[in-house]
Amino acid sequence: MTVKIDTERVFNLIEEKRPSRIVINAPGGLLLQTMDLMKAVERKYGVQCVLVGDSCFGICDTVDNEVEKLGATMALHIGHNATVQTVGDYTYLVDAKDDVKFETVVQRSIPMLSKYKRIGLATFSQHLDELEPVKRQLEGAGFEVYLGRKNSLLLASQTFGCDFSTVFENTEKVDAFCYLGQSEFHAVGVALATGKPTFLLDPYMEEMRDMRAEAEERQKRAILAVYKALDARVFGVVTGLKEGQIMTARSKWITGRLEANGKKVVQLAIRDITPDRLAQYTHVEAFVQTACPRISIDGYTFKKPVLSIPQADALVGLLEGREIKDFLHRPKWIELVVGQIPRAQVVVSR
Numbered sequence: 001m002t003v004k005i006d007t008e009r010v011f012n013l014i015e016e017k018r019p020s021r022i023v024i025n026a027p028g029g030l031l032l033q034t035m036d037l038m039k040a041v042e043r044k045y046g047v048q049c050v051l052v053g054d055s056c057f058g059i060c061d062t063v064d065n066e067v068e069k070l071g072a073t074m075a076l077h078i079g080h081n082a083t084v085q086t087v088g089d090y091t092y093l094v095d096a097k098d099d100v101k102f103e104t105v106v107q108r109s110i111p112m113l114s115k116y117k118r119i120g121l122a123t124f125s126q127h128l129d130e131l132e133p134v135k136r137q138l139e140g141a142g143f144e145v146y147l148g149r150k151n152s153l154l155l156a157s158q159t160f161g162c163d164f165s166t167v168f169e170n171t172e173k174v175d176a177f178c179y180l181g182q183s184e185f186h187a188v189g190v191a192l193a194t195g196k197p198t199f200l201l202d203p204y205m206e207e208m209r210d211m212r213a214e215a216e217e218r219q220k221r222a223i224l225a226v227y228k229a230l231d232a233r234v235f236g237v238v239t240g241l242k243e244g245q246i247m248t249a250r251s252k253w254i255t256g257r258l259e260a261n262g263k264k265v266v267q268l269a270i271r272d273i274t275p276d277r278l279a280q281y282t283h284v285e286a287f288v289q290t291a292c293p294r295i296s297i298d299g300y301t302f303k304k305p306v307l308s309i310p311q312a313d314a315l316v317g318l319l320e321g322r323e324i325k326d327f328l329h330r331p332k333w334i335e336l337v338v339g340q341i342p343r344a345q346v347v348v349s350r
């Protein structure tokens with residue numbers, strides 16, 4: 001039961017591209033394995049690796065822009081895979097897979113799932129290989145099982161914390177979703193985006209957890225923040241500076257709508273949008289941030305409303321006399337730009 005980085009891919013890339021120096025980043029949970037990988041690369045190829053220590057939560061947190069600044073010729077982004085294999089000019093995505101099996105937790109969950117006939121499966125990068133075995137096991141127990149279709153960014157049934165487009169398509173076909181893994185964060189996202197009962201199948205605790213109460217709680221908070229922002233006179237519209245989250249067009253559109261509705265707007269750009277960073281803008285009464293939507297939907301520590309893109313859309317609707325609808329029910333909460341950046345022809349030499 002360990003998460004293993006795809007070292008073979010890294011070695012093959014180094015042999016093919018012959019980088020002079022490598023920039024690496026990885027999510028917090030994979031830092032030890034990543035540092036082992038760096039040592040292995042340095043030992044085997046004599047190539048220096050630099051680990052970027054800024055926060056790394058998702059596939060949007062690539063560090064392509066740091067490569068030239070750090071005198072490197074390649075970047076490796078560990079632990080978040082997708083349909084695309086490369087990002088920007090220098091970055092290669094490298095898988096990290098968890099070899100934990102789901103057989104026991106699925107077996108234990110079957111009696112509790114029995115009132116649902118049609119089950120949709122979803123998971124995140126590390127457990128994608130387990131989708132087919134779980135599907136077969138559930139089908140063997142009499143369920144109809146649906147996987148989400150691969151698309152231009154996500155692999156089959158894969159979700160990110162802000163993009164549920166693969167499984168969203170199955171919303172009407174299924175009675176409930178099962179999310180493979182230990183990540184309540186991802187499972188709650190599916191529950192909120194689809195509005196369907198969603199259960200986390202945790203292979204480590206060997207238990208099934210119902211995500212409905214958590215999803216409902218977050219939804220209530222998200223709605224409350226929209227209504228609180230309604231009376232604000234001065235807004236901060238924050239564009240995120242992380243590579244995969246830069247939504248300048250959305251920031252401009254939202255600014256335009258707020259101003260058209262009599263609000264004053266100050267435009268900000270921030271890499272890590274935290275309560276501390278926002279606290280210094282004392283004259284701002286509410287924020288809209290067009291970066292990671294989960295900062296708003298899961299971030300309970302902000303003192304003022306901090307709206308994500310779907311919440312901002314709902315706010316604009318209210319200001320313009322439309323009803324607030326199920327604004328979180330959508331396939332994506334943000335249009336990540338990962339993989340949309342054209343890759344330049346880079347000649348890398350040692």
Ligand code: SF4
Pocket residue numbers: 057058059060061160161162163245291292293294334
């Ligand atoms: S923007 Fe999406 S992929 Fe990036 S950290 Fe947030 S939820 Fe994850």
